[in-house]
Amino acid sequence: MIKKAILPVAGFGTRLLPASKAIPKEMISIIDRPAIDYVVQEAIDAGIEHIILVTHSSKTSIEDYFDCHAELEQHLLNKDKPELLQGLRVIPPHVTMSSVRQGRALGLGHAIYAARHCLAPNEGFAVLLPDVLIDAPYSNLKQMIDAYSVNQIAQIMVEPVDPQRVDQYGIVATDQALTPGQSAFIHSMIEKPAVDQAPSNLAVVGRYVLPHDILHILANTPAGQGGEIQLTDAIVQLDQIQAYHLHGQSFDCGHPAGYFSATLHYAKQHPTLGHELCELIKNA
Numbered sequence: 001m002i003k004k005a006i007l008p009v010a011g012f013g014t015r016l017l018p019a020s021k022a023i024p025k026e027m028i029s030i031i032d033r034p035a036i037d038y039v040v041q042e043a044i045d046a047g048i049e050h051i052i053l054v055t056h057s058s059k060t061s062i063e064d065y066f067d068c069h070a071e072l073e074q075h076l077l078n079k080d081k082p083e084l085l086q087g088l089r090v091i092p093p094h095v096t097m098s099s100v101r102q103g104r105a106l107g108l109g110h111a112i113y114a115a116r117h118c119l120a121p122n123e124g125f126a127v128l129l130p131d132v133l134i135d136a137p138y139s140n141l142k143q144m145i146d147a148y149s150v151n152q153i154a155q156i157m158v159e160p161v162d163p164q165r166v167d168q169y170g171i172v173a174t175d176q177a178l179t180p181g182q183s184a185f186i187h188s189m190i191e192k193p194a195v196d197q198a199p200s201n202l203a204v205v206g207r208y209v210l211p212h213d214i215l216h217i218l219a220n221t222p223a224g225q226g227g228e229i230q231l232t233d234a235i236v237q238l239d240q241i242q243a244y245h246l247h248g249q250s251f252d253c254g255h256p257a258g259y260f261s262a263t264l265h266y267a268k269q270h271p272t273l274g275h276e277l278c279e280l281i282k283n284a
């Protein structure tokens with residue numbers, strides 16, 4: 001069973017500057033929680049019990065956020081604020097978080113490879129890219145993990161994008177048409193193709209379930225698109241790969257408009273602030 005997930009969070013977040021100059025982009029909040037919290041909760045909902053952050057020396061506030069803050073907890077206890085205290089405990093006791101460093105920004109493939117010592121021999125794992133938030137009626141990642149447990153075939157989450165924007169994503173072509181919640185075999189996959197060279201408009205969303213073998217492949221994968229070691233270039237070397245079509249909505253929070261769109265979306269469904277925020281949005 002897949003119990004570990006790698007979250008690569010070492011990136012500088014240049015598309016979110018200047019907001020990301022002094023705090024990690026993953027710590028910019030969507031309503032009242034940092035974006036990374038949504039991604040970690042998604043992993044936990046899918047049954048993940050060990051989160052491995054691949055991080056950078058400038059981004060220690062991410063680890064601090066998920067750590068226990070004993071003085072603050074005591075302070076809230078003394079002030080009799082149990083509801084605030086509850087909100088501070090972002091990780092349940094059965095979940096562990098570790099971190100490894102990626103000192104140089106050499107690409108997503110390089111980041112995943114940096115986490116290799118946290119995995120047992122032959123242990124498969126999930127990857128969640130923190131730029132993407134997913135809101136769905138059920139855990140799509142759990143579906144992928146369940147499929148992997150049966151067939152040990154790599155699972156890559158995809159969804160259609162505007163054909164003019166295929167050059168911003170990994171793009172796959174499948175052996176049959178897909179509808180949300182379905183899977184199909186991938187017969188080609190390419191990282192950020194030119195608009196006129198893309199095999200389809202099915203884009204990799206940022207959720208993967210991968211076999212351990214991918215680490216051996218990454219060890220020998222040269223730099224590709226953008227001069228970086230690309231995870232996509234390693235995945236295409238696996239014998240079999242399946243695409244899983246997202247059933248739900250994704251938000252690309254790697255740029256300001258995506259953040260804003262996610263903020264509007266999550267505002268409407270916030271359990272305590274939702275009503276007030278909806279009124280504000282209506283009157284804006």
Ligand code: G1P
Nearest residue numbers: 108129169170203204205206232
């Ligand atoms: C990464 C992946 C790409 C994927 C994208 C999803 O690219 O390399 O295949 O489609 O995330 O957000 P990045 O956006 O980090 O350049």
